[in-house]
Amino acid sequence: MARRRQSVTIKHVAADAGVSLQTVSRVINNEPNVRSAMKERVQASIDKLGYVPSIAAQRMSGSRSYIILAINDRDLTIADWRAREGRDWVDQMLLGGMLTCAEHGYRMLIELVDTHNDHVERELGAAIAALQPDGVILTPPNSENALITGLLAERGIPFARIGSMQEGPGIAMTMGDKHNARLATEHLIELGHERIGFIAGPADFSLSEWRIEGWQQAMKHGGLSHEGLFERGDFGFDSGAQAAGKLLDLDRPPTAIIASSDQMALATLEVARGRGLDIPKDLSLISFDNSPIVRFTQPALTAIDQPIAATTARAVELLIEARKRKPAERPVTLEGELVVRGSTAQAPALGAG
């Protein structure tokens, strides 16, 4: 294989336009001090020759790499891909991230990191050393992994922490979990439900707690008690089934359940069916992931749609800005929406059953 060198370099452009390399560089990088006549002349040569700067060379001379790295948990991601159950959060991240990157001449690269392992630092460190990304996007539960955030901060790489409100280095971002949980709860209250159960996610996800807060607040605000209507799962199906079982075993079981993940919602659906309950007649159900799968159940599930694409897009923008302005201290929040489908209905008549 022949050595593949840049076919047309900054030198060719400089020669063609009859200027110095530096001037061409200034035009490429849209720097101020260039006379517009000069700029046009150089641009003409660039267009004529079809010149595109080499990212590697740009990176080498100490400037940007034009790469944003999205760090995802290796095992979780692969498990989702292999399961082929339609979970599309990676796609949504790509949708928001890639397109926004492209608008600014950047690329987004996904990196799978084995975050359970204690050599996260080595793995992530290697990725950073190899790629020298201009910014990193962290998703839960990595967003609050001190090993990761510490490393990034130490190396001075701007990063966004999606699903984290902690203070400290990096841009904290949330998808409005508290608000979203409130939204779901209020929808049920409006439908006349008074006993609304909540199946939370694991405690090591901060967003699990925010959602609990949102639910509790909405309940209180509606003059309802949430006592005893709470269970916790791990986002997975089995844990959801167990939690749903406990809630439905109560002396006075809930007439509606909010589950913090699609899998736990699906499990709840199945458990309820197993007990002869009709959804939504006997039990209303809201899922906290609007993944494709919840549209194909019978009935389709009312769900909280998290703005994954929009949040990732915003993260990219903030990361790119970060090298100019110092990022804001306050957490950035993009709120989700409630998508109403067939799994929620008027609460069963009070005296009935």
Add this chain to the structure above:
Amino acid sequence: MARRRQSVTIKHVAADAGVSLQTVSRVINNEPNVRSAMKERVQASIDKLGYVPSIAAQRMSGSRSYIILAINDRDLTIADWRAREGRDWVDQMLLGGMLTCAEHGYRMLIELVDTHNDHVERELGAAIAALQPDGVILTPPNSENALITGLLAERGIPFARIGSMQEGPGIAMTMGDKHNARLATEHLIELGHERIGFIAGPADFSLSEWRIEGWQQAMKHGGLSHEGLFERGDFGFDSGAQAAGKLLDLDRPPTAIIASSDQMALATLEVARGRGLDIPKDLSLISFDNSPIVRFTQPALTAIDQPIAATTARAVELLIEARKRKPAERPVTLEGELVVRGSTAQAPALGAG
């Protein structure tokens, strides 16, 4: 923002190990002429310092970029992402491609290219100039886009053409479409079906034609006629509905239909239902995409599973090898499998109805 330089470079390692840069370079690249004692000493320093070579620098000095580029059609990909209907071929490509890349120290980067437009060359040329990928993976319908393959060949970049058997530059690869169509048809013949309809994809996809061949061959081989049982769609829902309608309008309609995409299969399901046909009792149905969605219909669809992940993985391997060995001339084929679910059943009794 401080200039971010490589924290530990080849120089540090060389100094630490008390050897020249060159020797370190040789160890990194696993070159032959290094005494094993030397090698170990250098490796020890590398490990101690946590050194990882900078891809940008490696690329700069004329060697590999360690980047494999997967080119996808911009509009199609974005449409799928936005639709959120669980189509997961991008994920499957990532699954196969990223993991295999990682095994070899490469990264896979997705690039969305507006392939309809006639400035494909500029777009793709820019991506290549900027990234200098070591290999490119093309998916249909780009695999046979002469503008694209020509550009790649001209620049001497190894590339794989998935879904193409054409001769010429680049590694031709298929997912066994002919074989897969035969498989589906044979399954139906075994179930006693004699009139098996086929809804093909658009003619500008070579694989559409291969599937037709497979179906026709299996029919002939089973002593059956395929005359008049053929329709063509564009892979989309509406075209599928139209095609299904025509097939079911025949004087002697088919008792089974094979659709070349999940959307066309779904459309067929709906059209059949609309006519009061029960699936699979009155009509058996096979989808040609085993995307998550076909598992959630009632009944779940029997489908051809295309080895997207495996093919992408193989493509990556072949591309990486390509810079050593000259790639084989013959097309590389990985065949799909039939996943039997509830949409196929024994043919309705002959005299009945």
Add this chain to the structure above:
DNA sequence: CTGAAAGCGCTAACAG
């Protein structure tokens, strides 16, 4: 088998 020198394409820093 190992080392020294040159340069990849680009930008930062400094002159003019």
Add this chain to the structure above:
DNA sequence: CTGTTAGCGCTTTCAG
């Protein structure tokens, strides 16, 4: 406002 100089971190010659 524009040009010159000196590297970035690595690999490729080519000597030893």
